Amino acid sequence: MPGKINVGILFGGKSVEHEISVRSATNVAANIDKAKYNVELVGIDKKGGWYHCASVNQEITKGDPVSLRLSSKGHFFYNLSRDEEILLDVIFPVLHGTDGEDGSIQGMLTTSGIPCVGSGVQGSANSMDKYISKRLLKEAGVPVSKFLYANFRQRDSLNFQDIATAVGVPFIIKPACLGSSVGVSKISNESEFTKAVQNTFTYDNEVIFEEFIEGRELECGIIGNSQPIATNPGEVVVSGDYAFYTYEAKYLDPNAAQIIIPAKVPDQIKNSIKYWSVAAYQALNCADYARVDLFLKADGTILINEINTIPGFTDSSMFPMLWNDAGISYTALITKLIEMSLARTKEKQRLETNFAAREYQS
Ligand SMILES: Nc1ncnc2c1ncn2[C@@H]1O[C@H](COP(=O)(O)OP(=O)(O)O)[C@@H](O)[C@H]1O
Ligand SMILES: [Mg+2]
Structure with missing residues (x-):
């Protein structure tokens, strides 16, 4: 019988959604098929420290500190206290928001050559940035609300009337790259506008205004x-x-x-x-x-x-509940995600990384 696959679950993170990630990862670790997978838990504390943990909880710093080890063998984490490599075949990042869902961790994992469950650098970055998402969706013909972009340098020239004319009243302001509704406000008049603009720019240098959708x-x-x-x-x-x-x-x-x-x-x-x-x-x-x-x-x-x-996997999260309703249990869902990620990696390995120019260009 082939051996078990080593899955690294990444959780926590330097993000406003740290606690949600811990709750999500608790469920992923509890429901993963133990007959198929060995699980290694790597927690990231709120300051950005990485630890090899025995269980998923808020006390991440009680784990052993880990460092990154980039090797052609694909060993990615190194347990510094135990002086040993943490063997991983695939990583499941259960991180929400900044640094976890925006392509940065995905880039690090890609560089290390380790398969990673979920969207890669480009898909993650595209989806995290609401301005870029909207532009790509619009270009693809996908229906989206009317929107307008502004960055911090333009803030003094922004005025309520111009935005009202472009997208209608009331409208919404939101940070381009955040989540959990942080910095999102509904605006109906000038005074709300002034307050909301100031508030949203404390969270992001880029914001979007959108028509308010009643729906x-x-x-x-x-x-x-x-x-x-x-x-x-x-x-x-x-x-x-x-x-x-x-x-x-x-x-x-x-x-x-x-x-x-x-x-x-x-x-x-x-x-x-x-x-x-x-x-x-x-x-x-x-x-x-x-x-x-x-x-x-x-x-x-x-x-x-x-x-x-990286949608929530908590007890009250929509994503696993939707799949459960579709007849796919929590455990089967996690297996599917890991299998898809490994299959994608195999497809990539097909690609040549050396280019023998003379052969093709003569
Ligand atoms: N254009 C809009 N019209 C009406 N409500 C909106 C609009 N955009 C956002 N909202 C409200 O704000 C919430 C958070 O905005 P969203 O774009 O989903 O950002 P987040 O990533 O913070 O969840 C939405 O769930 C919705 O209730
Ligand atoms: Mg939302």
């Missing part, structure tokens, strides 16, 4: 590479006490949002949602899996909002 918030799970498939959409119903799905509604108020799986939408609209979700995933060059978030207006219009390349 339902739906999410689809996607898996696959050459022929990605989408789940039926689920719905997040946010209580009327909130202007939109704010940070507070997401994480602080347990009664603020209700998740409905599957969302109640007519079949024809459901099929369009699945179609556009797959189109969005492909337009951004995602790999293995992602969660696509969208709005559905009362008149049936679908607008893709954003793509999360």
Whole structure:
């Protein structure tokens, strides 16, 4: 019988979503098929220190410090306390937001030659940046809301009226590269505009303004590479006490949002949602899996909002619940993601890395 595959689970991270990552990784570690996989846990604390941990929890620094070891054998982490290499066949980064979902870790893993579950550098970076995403989606014909981009250097010349004319009132301001609704505000007048612009620029040097979409918030799970498939959409119903799905509604108020799986939408609209979700995933060059978030207006219009390349895996996370509803258990889902990643790596190994110019150019 072939040996088990060594899977490294990366969790924590220097991100506002550190705690969510710990909760997600707890579930991934608990549900991974132990008959197929050996698990090594590598936690990143909030200051950016890396540790080899015995279990997934908040006390990451109790683990052994690790360093990176770039070798042609593919041994990537080195346990400094035990003076030993941590053998890994594939890494599953269960990190959300900055430094984990934006392509930076994916770049590091790619450079090290180690297979990594999920989108690579390009798909991750495309999806993390809401301005770049919107441009790529629009170019691919995927429906998105009206938007306008601004960077920090332009802040003094920004005015409410110009943006209102371009995208309509009310409108939304959001940081280009953040998550968890941090820095997102709904703006209806000049004074809200002044306050919100100042606030959002404290989180990012780049922001986007979008028309405010009055609609339902739906999410689809996607898996696959050459022929990605989408789940039926689920719905997040946010209580009327909130202007939109704010940070507070997401994480602080347990009664603020209700998740409905599957969302109640007519079949024809459901099929369009699945179609556009797959189109969005492909337009951004995602790999293995992602969660696509969208709005559905009362008149049936679908607008893709954003793509999360490492969606939550917590107990209340939509992505695993959507797949469970589609008949794929948590354990089977994790196996699928790892297998897809390994298959992709094999495909890449087919490529020649030496170019014998004379042979082809004579
Ligand atoms: N154009 C929009 N119209 C209406 N609500 C929006 C719009 N953009 C964002 N929102 C609200 O803000 C929330 C967070 O915005 P989102 O773009 O999803 O960023 P994040 O990455 O922080 O989740 C959304 O879930 C939604 O409730
Ligand atoms: Mg969102």
